[in-house]
Amino acid sequence: MIDEHTLEEFRQQVRRMAEEKIKPHAAAVDDDARFPTEAVEAFRSMGLNGLPFPESLGGGDGDLLSQVIAVEEIARVCGSSALVMLIPWAALTPLVWFGSDELKREIVPPVAAGEVGASFCLTEPGGGSDLPGLKTRATRVADGWLLKGQKRFISNVGWSAWYAILAKVTEKAYGVFMVHRDDPGFSIGRHERKMGVRGSPMADIFLDDCFVPDSRVVGDPEKGYHYMMETLTYTRPLVSAQALGLAQGALDEAVNYTSTRTQFNSKVSRFQMVRGMVADMTIAVEAARALLYRAVSVAGANDSRSRSFASMAKTFCSDTAMSVTTDAVQLHGGYGYTKDYPVERMMRDAKVSQIWEGTNQIQRLLVAKHAFQD
Ligand SMILES: Cc1cc2nc3c(=O)[nH]c(=O)nc-3n(C[C@H](O)[C@H](O)[C@H](O)COP(=O)(O)OP(=O)(O)OC[C@H]3O[C@@H](n4cnc5c(N)ncnc54)[C@H](O)[C@@H]3O)c2cc1C
Incomplete structure (x- = not known):
């Protein structure tokens, strides 16, 4: 500790x-x-x-x-x-x-060591929310598996040497397979042109009868879904932290800017409506941080609340990131709408945090499921 x-x-x-x-x-x-x-x-x-x-x-x-x-x-x-x-x-x-x-x-x-990266491959063209509905198949062959399918919106492609692929092994069971970018049958599609987080290359990956030896299956080939659910519960705090950092960065920029910008012979930061907005942004950021740290405190501790807390933190931190970055643009006036200031980038970067790692609608379903114990 x-x-x-x-x-x-x-x-x-x-x-x-x-x-x-x-x-x-x-x-x-x-x-x-x-x-x-x-x-x-x-x-x-x-x-x-x-x-x-x-x-x-x-x-x-x-x-x-x-x-x-x-x-x-x-x-x-x-x-x-x-x-x-x-x-x-x-x-x-x-x-x-x-x-x-x-x-x-x-x-x-x-x-x-930071020599290469690794990517996480769940989403498919048919959908990201309906994870059990994925189509990528792993078929048993001598000494291993043949993977066939397509994964969508995969972050860090190219930089990643390794790809953790969730694939169906039977109608009801899924495995996690570690595929290397040099494996025959593995290829990367065209890079997507994104609204935000544009420094992380994102593309489809294609698996065309890609052979994966038994030694590269993670654990039990029929327990991959469970492994991924455990992983997501643990990693949602990380994407929440990314959203929180964007919110904090935008808040800091807004405080700096309004402390130096003058209108009506007064610093903009002296106007009550501006102070009210900064106060609300500060409250939201601190509340998001407190909820995130609470989620961290119950994560992985064999605590039945961990999944629900991870979803609460993910939802609240990303919604906060979206609202605080939008308000930071507002507080910069016209300058906030230009690329001369970082807040418009932060606002674009924040949007995806409400979408990935399970959209915020899906997170709300998970929180409600725990609340109703169903
Ligand atoms: C920049 C970026 C990076 C990404 N990186 C990765 C990555 O590295 N690896 C990876 O596997 N995926 C990645 N994703 C994919 C991401 O996780 C999915 O986009 C996300 O899970 C949503 O899936 P979808 O796009 O298929 O939307 P859909 O599932 O088609 O959802 C469409 C809309 O319907 C809503 N919806 C769906 N089902 C329900 C329901 N039951 N109740 C209420 N509303 C519902 C959704 O909330 C959403 O608003 C990335 C996406 C982006 C944009």
Whole structure:
């Protein structure tokens, strides 16, 4: 258990690094929709790529709270960079928890060292919300499996060497398969042109009778769905942290801007309506952080509330990110609508947090399911 003082020091270290090494490139990463190489280099210098992984696999053994703090601080200056950092953490969670030692030793160390990435492949053209309805099939052959299907909206393609694929093995059972980008039958489609988080390349991946040996199946080939559900409960706090960081970043920008902008011979920050908006934004951000940290405190502790808390945090943090970034644009007036200020980028980056890792409608269904105990 890391004490509060050490965590606060860690937050300050990540914040300094993010301000110095990531923030200066955030606008260009977004404008050019280019991979944030400077950020990945900065993660390496602090050992952040491997933060959640066990030390024995080259990781930092960081608990969920330290992961959340790291994501929050990076997202405060660059949503794309935070996404690039957290996706491999999520992608390798089923492997680290349920995979064989041999497979972990093959895959985790290079990802932990930040040499390559890893992606998480659930969504398909037919849908993301209806996960059990996925169509990708894994068919048993000698010594392994043949994968056939298509995955949609996969983040960090290209940078990722490894892809954790959820595929059907029978009508009712699913497996998690670790596919390498050089495997015959694996290919990547055209990159999507996105509204936000434009620094993370996103595309379809195609599996055309892609052979995966038995050694690359994670755990029991019929328990993949359960592994993914456990993983999502644990990783939703990470996407919540990304949303929270965007909200905090936009709030900080709004406070700075309104403290210097003058209208009617007065700082804009002196106007009561502006102060009311900043107060509401601050309350929302602090409430989101408190709920997220509460979700972290019950995550993975064999606590039946963990899934519901993860969904509450994901919903509240992302809705807060959307409202606070929108208000930050408002408080910048016309300048907020231009690319000369970061708040319009933050607003675009925030939108996806209400959509991915299960849309906020799906999260509300999960919260209600727990409330009604059905
Ligand atoms: C930038 C970005 C990055 C992504 N990265 C990844 C990734 O790395 N890996 C991955 O696997 N996926 C990824 N996704 C996919 C994402 O998780 C899905 O887009 C999301 O789960 C929604 O699925 P869908 O797009 O098929 O929408 P649909 O499931 O078709 O939903 C359409 C609408 O219907 C609503 N809806 C659906 N079912 C219900 C219901 N039962 N009740 C109420 N409303 C409902 C939804 O909330 C939504 O508003 C990414 C998406 C984006 C945009």
